[in-house]
Amino acid sequence: xxxxxxxxxxxxxxxxxxxxxxxxxxxxxxxxxxxxxxxxxxxxxxxxxxxxxxxxxxxxxxxxxxxxxxxxxxxxxxxxxxxxxxxxxxxxxxxxxxxxxxxxxxxxxxxxxxxxxxxxxxxxxxxxxxxxxxxxxxxxxxxxxxxxxxxxxxxxxxxxxxxxxxxxxxxxxxxxxxxxxxxxxxxxxxxxxxxxxxxxxxxxxxxxxxxxxxxxxxxxxxxxxxxxxxxxxxxxxxxxxxxxxxxxxxxxxxxxxxxxxxxxxxxxxxxxxxxxxxxxxxxxxxxxxxxxxxxxxxxxxxxxxxxxxxxxxxxxxxxxxxxxxxxxxxxxxxxxxxxxxxxxxxxxxxxxxxxxxxxxxxxx
Amino acid sequence: xxxxxxxxxxxxxxxxxxxxxxxxxxxxxxxxxxxxxxxxxxxxxxxxxxxxxxxxxxxxxxxxxxxxxxxxxxxxxxxxxxxxxxxxxxxxxxxxxxxxxxxxxxxxxxxxxxxxxxxxxxxxxxxxxxxxxxxxxxxxxxxxxxxxxxxxxxxxxxxxxxxxxxxxxxxxxxxxxxxxxxxxxxxxxxxxxxxxxxxxxxxxxxxxxxxxxxxxxxxxxxxxxxxxxxxxxxxxxxxxxxxxxxxxxxxxxxxxxxxxxxxxxxxxxxxxxxxxxxxxxxxxxxxxxxxxxxxxxxxxxxxxxxxxxxxxxxxxxxxxxxxxxxxxxxxxxxxxxxxxxxxxxxxxxxxxxxxxxxxxxxxx
Numbered sequence: 001x002x003x004x005x006x007x008x009x010x011x012x013x014x015x016x017x018x019x020x021x022x023x024x025x026x027x028x029x030x031x032x033x034x035x036x037x038x039x040x041x042x043x044x045x046x047x048x049x050x051x052x053x054x055x056x057x058x059x060x061x062x063x064x065x066x067x068x069x070x071x072x073x074x075x076x077x078x079x080x081x082x083x084x085x086x087x088x089x090x091x092x093x094x095x096x097x098x099x100x101x102x103x104x105x106x107x108x109x110x111x112x113x114x115x116x117x118x119x120x121x122x123x124x125x126x127x128x129x130x131x132x133x134x135x136x137x138x139x140x141x142x143x144x145x146x147x148x149x150x151x152x153x154x155x156x157x158x159x160x161x162x163x164x165x166x167x168x169x170x171x172x173x174x175x176x177x178x179x180x181x182x183x184x185x186x187x188x189x190x191x192x193x194x195x196x197x198x199x200x201x202x203x204x205x206x207x208x209x210x211x212x213x214x215x216x217x218x219x220x221x222x223x224x225x226x227x228x229x230x231x232x233x234x235x236x237x238x239x240x241x242x243x244x245x246x247x248x249x250x251x252x253x254x255x256x257x258x259x260x261x262x263x264x265x266x267x268x269x270x271x272x273x274x275x276x277x278x279x280x281x282x283x284x285x286x287x288x289x290x291x292x293x294x295x296x297x298x299x300x301x302x303x304x305x306x307x308x309x310x311x312x313x314x315x316x317x318x319x320x321x322x323x324x325x326x327x328x329x330x331x332x333x334x335x336x337x338x339x340x341x342x343x344x345x346x347x348x349x350x351x352x353x354x355x356x357x358x359x360x361x362x363x364x
Numbered sequence: 365x366x367x368x369x370x371x372x373x374x375x376x377x378x379x380x381x382x383x384x385x386x387x388x389x390x391x392x393x394x395x396x397x398x399x400x401x402x403x404x405x406x407x408x409x410x411x412x413x414x415x416x417x418x419x420x421x422x423x424x425x426x427x428x429x430x431x432x433x434x435x436x437x438x439x440x441x442x443x444x445x446x447x448x449x450x451x452x453x454x455x456x457x458x459x460x461x462x463x464x465x466x467x468x469x470x471x472x473x474x475x476x477x478x479x480x481x482x483x484x485x486x487x488x489x490x491x492x493x494x495x496x497x498x499x500x501x502x503x504x505x506x507x508x509x510x511x512x513x514x515x516x517x518x519x520x521x522x523x524x525x526x527x528x529x530x531x532x533x534x535x536x537x538x539x540x541x542x543x544x545x546x547x548x549x550x551x552x553x554x555x556x557x558x559x560x561x562x563x564x565x566x567x568x569x570x571x572x573x574x575x576x577x578x579x580x581x582x583x584x585x586x587x588x589x590x591x592x593x594x595x596x597x598x599x600x601x602x603x604x605x606x607x608x609x610x611x612x613x614x615x616x617x618x619x620x621x622x623x624x625x626x627x628x629x630x631x632x633x634x635x636x637x638x639x640x641x642x643x644x645x646x647x648x649x650x651x652x653x654x655x656x657x658x659x660x661x662x663x664x665x666x667x668x669x670x671x672x673x674x675x676x677x678x679x680x681x682x683x684x685x686x687x688x689x690x691x692x693x694x695x696x697x698x699x700x701x702x703x704x705x706x707x708x709x710x711x712x713x714x715x716x717x718x719x720x721x722x723x724x725x726x727x728x
Contacts, residue, residue: 035725035726036720038725038726039615039616039719039724039725040614040615040616040620040661040719041615041616041620041659041718041719041720042718042719042720043720044615044616045718064551064624064628065473065476065477065611066446066448066473066476066477066611066612066614067444067445067446067473067474067476067477067479067541068444068445068446069442069443069444069477069478069479069543069548070442070443070445071442071443072438072442072443074436074438078433078434078435078436079433079434079435079436079483079540080431080432080433080434081431081432081434081483081485081518081519081540082430082431082432082485082519083485083486083487083519083520083521083536083538084430084487084521085487085488085489085521085523085536086523087489087523087525109429109430109431110431112429112430112431113429113430113431113433115431115433119443119445121445121446121447121538122447123447123448123449123536123538124449125449125451125489125534125536154445155445155446155447155538156447157447157448157449157536159449159450159451159534159726160725161451161531161534161726162725162726164528165530165531166529166530166531167525167529167530170489170523170525170534172447172449172487172489172521172536172538174447174485174487174519174536174538176443176445176540177431179433184433187428247429247430248430250404250430251403251404251405251408252403252404252405252408256404256405260428264428297404354405354406354409355403355404355405355406356405356406356407360403361399361402361403361524361526362402362523362525362526
């Protein structure tokens with residue numbers, strides 16, 4: 001690289017930074033969110049422009065108005081539609097924030113339904129008094145997550161509630177995607193003999209959020225697994241189009257998702273304790289708190305049921321697509337009917353029931 | 365009607381009621397929302413089944429999972445996508461509740477974009493301690509509103525936040541609809557000479573909510589205008605396909621929407637004070653509180669810009685479709701550029717600026 005080019009680059013960088021600072025600092029005078037920001041007038045417009053549009057403005061949002069119109073080619077497939085509210089506390093934690101969660105959670109719900117995620121809506125409920133800088137950080141992370149997931153922010157909304165009627169901010173996203181006509185995984189396709197694949201170590205998200213709350217006697221550097229899985233799912237479906245069923249193991253963790261699978265299909269699910277990946281730090285934290293990692297929420301980890309004959313192929317595809325810690329963790333059996341069993345390292349077995357209590361509230 | 369049939373009807377009614385009471389009362393033991401209802405386990409499933417599905421279960425929701433797949437025929441048109449969070453306080457008020465608002469608001473945003481609303485997602489953020497009976501009532505009203513608007517509840521979510529971190533409940537809906545290829549109103553089509561049509565009396569919603577809060581010195585029986593306007597928009601577009609532009613006058617009221625129109629088009633908007641319908645009770649309440657009805661939110665009232673030559677036809681179509689109090693209230697002019705002017709009964713004029721302060725927070 002020539003010195004001159006280098007200099008130009010530096011100057012460009014400085015100019016970019018100045019423009020950015022000017023754009024950010026110079027226009028929105030408020031340091032905190034006020035009720036006026038939610039009233040639909042000038043203050044609302046200013047917040048919209050100088051926080052949201054500055055970070056993630058695009059052609060779709062530039063349409064203005066309260067609806068966005070877009071092209072969508074279903075090519076004989078189906079429309080997939082999903083929504084989730086995110087109320088995680090704290091809003092920032094090792095490995096992520098409510099911003100990434102709000103994108104990844106909804107994108108992943110679409111992906112595991114066999115859909116290619118296309119568009120997402122983002123609705124904020126802000127608490128009066130929230131720092132604008134915190135909001136900006138969340139919005140930036142949300143934008144980066146949407147870019148990574150290849151999903152376009154198409155429409156949004158902002159409301160403000162009085163101090164004490166919210167908790168910094170809540171985000172609700174809804175996503176639409178397209179399921180190709182030849183790609184509809186579903187409970188009905190699951191059969192005895194099929195294998196279970198998990199895309200990565202479990203329980204990191206829930207334990208990371210627990211640690212970040214700081215109200216426990218222990219502290220461990222655990223990072224959330226928050227990520228989009230659409231790219232992993234695409235690789236899996238390319239390699240093994242006959243993949244039976246997929247689900248991301250969010251609230252209630254792997255145990256709850258497996259119970260849903262067993263209940264709905266009437267088949268048995270056998271999990272091999274030894275095979276289920278859990279990071280040592282996460283396992284240690286779970287042990288100390290008496291929490292079973294099977295029940296802890298994940299935000300970037302999904303379970304797939306794959307045909308036995310293609311199980312290794314499926315595993316290789318997911319590992320190579322960016323999830324090297326994916327594992328085969330169990331299988332579908334005819335009996336015991338409609339329940340989930342864990343086989344331990346010592347050859348013992350125990351039932352894995354659905355989550356009853358509430359060990360970890362507000363995890364997403 | 366014969367006595368025997370009458371009797372059978374009565375018996376059927378009693379049976380219906382028993383079934384309903386049994387279904388409602390007999391299964392969900394909790395009287396109030398708890399944090400466990402939001403944790404994704406058994407309690408969540410029970411709330412989902414016995415409150416939400418009992419009221420609005422349908423084939424789409426029965427798919428289970430976190431995404432819903434559906435058929436959609438775009439027929440060469442565009443997909444319309446819209447979202448809004450609803451944080452109105454109180455959650456029930458004369459003429460409506462947060463349940464109807466959450467459906468009508470989003471349906472109307474789609475409708476005024478020229479779309480036929482098809483599917484809607486519904487995400488609840490519940491505050492711990494909320495009465496289950498209150499929730500049921502809201503859910504039922506939401507279901508009734510979706511039936512009226514002809515939109516299917518396709519997917520949803522429920523989160524619970526601790527007491528003091530919410531306010532009974534917040535709802536976020538997202539809607540998808542289809543805009544026929546030949547039906548794309550937009551700012552670009554607005555031209556000097558065009559007339560302005562309002563679909564009904566303004567300011568009822570905001571004033572109704574204000575009254576319902578009960579913290580004012582006055583009290584007046586004002587009902588919200590909350591309703592779907594998709595049927596009105598359909599009638600208008602049938603009668604006058606050349607309708608230029610539409611918008612529902614929600615947060616910030618007619619004044620804010622008209623300012624947006626003026627700013628975006630660079631044209632002037634002239635409103636005739638005398639022609640703008642305001643119910644006497646609403647006007648009296650506004651006068652007493654020193655609030656200009658032009659800035660008060662509506663939830664079932666839209667503004668359309670129509671070609672001058674077909675203005676009367678447009679008005680008749682909307683009136684006959686179920687909005688007898690619709691009126692023509694002004695016109696588009698070349699100058700003054702990019703601003704909104706109100707012509708008073710005495711021939712005076714005054715500028716109508718955008719909303720700056722926040723007279724009515726949490727109105728939707």
